[in-house]
Amino acid sequence: MAKILLRERLVPNIHILEVYSPDIARKCKPGQFVIIMPDEHGERIPLTIADWDRKKGSVTSVFMVVGTSTHKLSILKAGDEIPVFVGPLGRPSEIKKYGTVLCAGGCFGIAAIYPLARALKKAGNKVITVLDVKANYLLYWEDKLRAESDLLFISARDSFYDCKDYIPRTLKNIMKKESEIHRVHSIGCTYLMSTCSEATKPYGIKTIVSLNPIMVDGTGMCGACRVTVDGKTKFACVDGPDFDGHLVDWEELFSRRKSYFEDEIQSLCYWEKKEFP
Ligand SMILES: Cc1cc2nc3c(=O)[nH]c(=O)nc-3n(C[C@H](O)[C@H](O)[C@H](O)COP(=O)(O)OP(=O)(O)OC[C@H]3O[C@@H](n4cnc5c(N)ncnc54)[C@H](O)[C@@H]3O)c2cc1C
Ligand code: FES
Numbered sequence: 001m002a003k004i005l006l007r008e009r010l011v012p013n014i015h016i017l018e019v020y021s022p023d024i025a026r027k028c029k030p031g032q033f034v035i036i037m038p039d040e041h042g043e044r045i046p047l048t049i050a051d052w053d054r055k056k057g058s059v060t061s062v063f064m065v066v067g068t069s070t071h072k073l074s075i076l077k078a079g080d081e082i083p084v085f086v087g088p089l090g091r092p093s094e095i096k097k098y099g100t101v102l103c104a105g106g107c108f109g110i111a112a113i114y115p116l117a118r119a120l121k122k123a124g125n126k127v128i129t130v131l132d133v134k135a136n137y138l139l140y141w142e143d144k145l146r147a148e149s150d151l152l153f154i155s156a157r158d159s160f161y162d163c164k165d166y167i168p169r170t171l172k173n174i175m176k177k178e179s180e181i182h183r184v185h186s187i188g189c190t191y192l193m194s195t196c197s198e199a200t201k202p203y204g205i206k207t208i209v210s211l212n213p214i215m216v217d218g219t220g221m222c223g224a225c226r227v228t229v230d231g232k233t234k235f236a237c238v239d240g241p242d243f244d245g246h247l248v249d250w251e252e253l254f255s256r257r258k259s260y261f262e263d264e265i266q267s268l269c270y271w272e273k274k275e276f277p
Pocket of ligand 1: 047258
C-alpha cells in the first residue's frame with residue numbers, strides 16, 4: 001500500500017497527487033511514469049512523474065479526470081492508501097545539451113513537461129516553453145515552468161494571453177522568429193502531440209513525443225501498449241514512452257486508444273450508478 005500525502009484540484013478537471021514512495025522518489029528521472037490502481041477493484045493506469053522530492057520520499061503526478069479510474073483518484077484524500085503504485089517505469093527522456101529546446105505541454109502535459117524543462121535547463125540548454133490551454137482558468141504551474149524557461153508562451157483559445165491560437169500555429173510562429181530550435185518535446189493528449197509533430201516536420205526539427213497508448217502491466221509483458229514507429233512494432237512502456245513524433249503511426253494510435261470506448265462509458269455509468277445511455 002502507498003500513502004497519499006496530497007490530492008488537490010488544481011483547475012476544474014485537473015488534480016495533483018503526491019504519494020509517499022521513497023524507493024521511486026530515489027530513482028525516478030524525467031520522462032518516466034508510475035502505474036497506479038486507485039482501489040483494489042480498479043484497473044492499473046499509467047501517470048507521468050511530474051515532480052519528486054528525494055528527501056521527503058514523495059512522487060508527484062498530475063492527472064486529468066476522464067473516466068472511472070481518474071474519477072476514483074479525484075476523491076481520494078491525504079492519508080488514504082492505494083493498493084498499487086509501481087515505478088519508475090519507461091525509459092527516461094534523453095537529456096543533453098542540444099542548444100535551444102522547445103517544450104510544449106497541454107492539459108496534464110503541462111505538469112509532465114516540467115521535470116523535462118528543468119533537466120534540459122540544467123544541462124545548459126536555452127528552454128522555450130509553450131503551454132496550451134483552452135482558457136485562462138485551466139492554466140496551472142505557470143510559475144514553476146517560468147522559473148525553468150528562458151521564454152514562456154501561453155497558447156490559449158481566449159484572449160487572455162499572448163498567443164490566441166492553437167498550439168501548432170503558435171509553434172510555427174515561434175519557429176519563424178527563433179533563428180534556431182534544435183529539438184522539440186511535446187507532452188499532452190494524442191491530438192496535441194500529433195499536431196505538434198506535424199507542425200515541426202517541414203522545419204526538420206527533431207520532435208520527441210511521450211506516447212500514451214492503453215497500458216496494463218507497464219513492463220512489456222501484455223502487448224496492450226503496442227505502437228508502430230518507423231514501420232516497426234514497439235511497446236511504449238519499455239521502448240518508450242518517448243519516440244520521434246515524425247515516425248509515429250498516429251492513425252493506429254488514435255484507433256487503438258478508442259478500443260474500449262463503450263466499456264469505459266459503461267464503467268463510469270456503473271460507478272456513478274447511472275443508466276448506460
Ligand atoms: C505513459 C503514460 C503516461 C500518462 N501520463 C498521464 C498523466 O500524467 N496524467 C494524466 O492525466 N493522464 C496520463 N496518461 C493517460 C491516463 O493513463 C489515462 O487518462 C487514464 O488511464 C484514463 O483512465 P480512466 O479510467 O480515468 O478513463 P477511461 O474512461 O478508462 O479512459 C479514458 C481514455 O483514457 C485512455 N486509457 C484508458 N485506460 C488506460 C490505461 N490503462 N492506460 C493508458 N490509457 C488509458 C483511453 O484512451 C481511454 O479512451 C498517461 C498514459 C500513458 C500511457
Ligand atoms: S503495457 Fe503491457 S506491454 Fe506495455
